[in-house]
Amino acid sequence: MGPKAKYQRxxxxxxxxxxxxxxKVVAAFQRLFEDLSKPAKLWFWQDxxxxxxxxxxxxxxxxxxxxMDLFYDTLPRKVGKQRQHYHEFMLWLHQQLGQxxxxxxxxxxxxxxLSEQVQVLCLDEFLVNDIADAMLLAALLEAFSKHGMAxxxxxNVKPDDLYHDGLQRAKFLPAxxxxxxxxxxxxxDGEQDYRIQADGVHEHxxxxxxxxxxxxxQDHFIHHCEAAHVNNQAWTINDRDLPVIKSAGNKLWCHFxxxxxxxxxxxxxxxxxxxxxxxxxxxxxxxxxxxxxxSRRFITLIDVMYENNIKIIAQADAHYKMIYQGEKLxxxxxxxxxxxxxxxx
Numbered sequence: 001m002g003p004k005a006k007y008q009r010x011x012x013x014x015x016x017x018x019x020x021x022x023x024k025v026v027a028a029f030q031r032l033f034e035d036l037s038k039p040a041k042l043w044f045w046q047d048x049x050x051x052x053x054x055x056x057x058x059x060x061x062x063x064x065x066x067x068m069d070l071f072y073d074t075l076p077r078k079v080g081k082q083r084q085h086y087h088e089f090m091l092w093l094h095q096q097l098g099q100x101x102x103x104x105x106x107x108x109x110x111x112x113x114l115s116e117q118v119q120v121l122c123l124d125e126f127l128v129n130d131i132a133d134a135m136l137l138a139a140l141l142e143a144f145s146k147h148g149m150a151x152x153x154x155x156n157v158k159p160d161d162l163y164h165d166g167l168q169r170a171k172f173l174p175a176x177x178x179x180x181x182x183x184x185x186x187x188x189d190g191e192q193d194y195r196i197q198a199d200g201v202h203e204h205x206x207x208x209x210x211x212x213x214x215x216x217x218q219d220h221f222i223h224h225c226e227a228a229h230v231n232n233q234a235w236t237i238n239d240r241d242l243p244v245i246k247s248a249g250n251k252l253w254c255h256f257x258x259x260x261x262x263x264x265x266x267x268x269x270x271x272x273x274x275x276x277x278x279x280x281x282x283x284x285x286x287x288x289x290x291x292x293x294x295s296r297r298f299i300t301l302i303d304v305m306y307e308n309n310i311k312i313i314a315q316a317d318a319h320y321k322m323i324y325q326g327e328k329l330x331x332x333x334x335x336x337x338x339x340x341x342x343x344x345x
Contacts, residue, residue: 001074002030002033002034002037002074003026003029003030003033003067003070003071003074004026004027004029004030005074006070006073006074007022007023007026007067007070010070016063019063021062021187021188021189022062022063022067022188024186025054025056025064025067025186025188026067026070028054028184028186029054029067029068029070029071032051032052032053032054032071032120032150032152033071033074033075035051035052035150036051036075036079036119036120036150037075037076037079049148050144050145050147050148050149050150050151050182051120051150052150052182052183052184053120053150053151053152053153053182053183053184054152054153054183054184054186055126055151055152055153055155055159055179055183055184055185055186056068056153056154056155056186056188057154057155057156057157057158057159057185057186057187057188058156058187058188058189059156059189059334060156060334060335060337060338060339061338062188062189063188064154064155064188065124065125065154067188068083068122068124068152068154069083071122071152072122072152075120079119079120080117080118080119080120081118081119081120081121081122082114082117082118082120082121082122083121083122083124084121084122084123084124085123085124085125085303085304085307086123086124086125086126086127086153087125087266087269087270087300087303087304087307088266088270088307089121089123090130090133090136090266091266091267091270093110093136093140094132096110097110107136107139107140107143108139108143108146110143111140111143111144111146111147111149112143112147114147114149115147115148115149118149119148119149119150120149120150120151120152121144121149121150121151121152122152122153123151123152123153123154124153124154124307125154125155125156125303125307126153126154126155126162127155127156127157127162127332128162128163128166128172129163129166129296131166131167131168134163134166134167134168134169134171134172134175135168135171135172137172137175138171138172138174138175138178140175141175141178141179141182142174142178144182145178145182151182151183153183156331156332156335157331158185158187159176159179159180159183159185160176160180162175162176162179204220204311204312204313204314204344205312205313205314205316205319205320205340205344206314206315206316207315207316207317207318207319208316208317208318209283209284209285209315209316209317213315213316214282214315216315217253217280217282217313217314217315220280220313221246221248221251221253221280221313224251224278225248225249225251228248228249228251229248229249230246230247230248231246231247231248232244232245232246232247233247235247235252235272235275237268237271237272238267238268238271240268242254242258242259242268242272243255243258244258245280245282246280250275250276250277250278251276251277251278251280252272252275252276252278252279252280253280253282254279254280254281254282255281255282255283256281256282256283256284256285256298257283259281259297259301260294260297260298260301261294261297264297264301265300266300266303266304269300269301269304269305270304270308273304273305273307273308273310274308276310277309277310277311278310278311278312278313279305279310279311279312279313280313280314281312281313281314281315282314282315283315283316284298284314284315284316284317284323285316285317286317286318286322286323286324286325287323287324287325287326288324288325288326289326289327289328291326292326292328292329295324295326295329295333296329296332298336299329299332299333299335299336302336302339302340302343303336303339305343306339306342306343310343311343311344312340312343312344313344314344320337320340320341320344321337324336
């Protein structure tokens with residue numbers, strides 16, 4: 001069953017409702033599904049031409065990730081496929097670069113090795129805000145073409161706005177050109193946010209920061225950790241100590257400052273997510289223009305926890321939709337709030 005048939009079945013079962021823009025994306029996925037499912041022409045094996053990839057962008061909650069996963073799940077087993085969050089893939093890439101540091105053209109060699117197993121790479125939440133990643137992406141994407149790998153991504157911004165106002169952005173522009181020439185760019189937007197639920201269900205976001213909200217956070221922790229040993233020993237994350245307020249089993253309670261004010265990265269958050277199923281986050285402040293570094297770390301933290309299905313229980317200065325009060329990251333925080341609307345239920 002291809003993506004078009006599976007999407008239609010979801011419509012027939014009443015799991016989703018018809019959306020013309022989603023149907024257009026599904027048609028693109030059906031095209032790519034058919035391209036990837038064609039029998040390989042062995043006499044052309046040395047010229048592995050990648051099918052045209054797909055880049056989906058639009059506002060939060062429009063079904064981008066769901067449609068990508070629907071496509072991924074329907075691909076036949078014979079098709080080499082890999083699906084990751086963008087942060088996780090880039091962490092893997094940097095690790096590989098460390099192993100190939102003594103080689104000429106390490107990115108080309110990494111992609112050649114990857115292409116032996118992967119024909120299509122699906123990356124969720126393609127959002128470039130790190131200069132180290134930005135400098136790598138042009139060479140990386142060219143290597144995808146060279147070695148016949150198709151790329152599928154979801155993003156909240158159109159290609160031309162990626163890494164907007166980033167340092168040395170001129171060096172990133174070839175990556176944007178590659179996306180526009182080698183991927184079908186589709187805008188998935190509309191009035192309906194499929195992740196928004198009725199108001200009042202987000203009972204695990206306690207605010208403002210005061211004794212009452214702290215007691216509620218503690219009551220939740222105690223109630224869900226009755227059978228586990230509780231301690232406050234620091235965790236070692238990527239060879240650095242992480243201050244811990246409390247931990248018990250796969251539950252972790254940290255202060256906002258320890259995770260977002262201190263210099264932490266996506267790799268730290270991924271390492272934490274591998275050990276927990278619930279994150280208790282104390283003392284989230286209101287974030288403004290003077291705290292953009294903390295704000296970016298908070299966004300990345302929520303992205304990683306969301307991707308790994310980690311529950312969030314939090315104490316904050318304001319409702320999660322009102323935590324960020326600056327302008328520069330307002331768009332990114334809209335996505336972050338939509339994700340929190342799921343994680344707090």
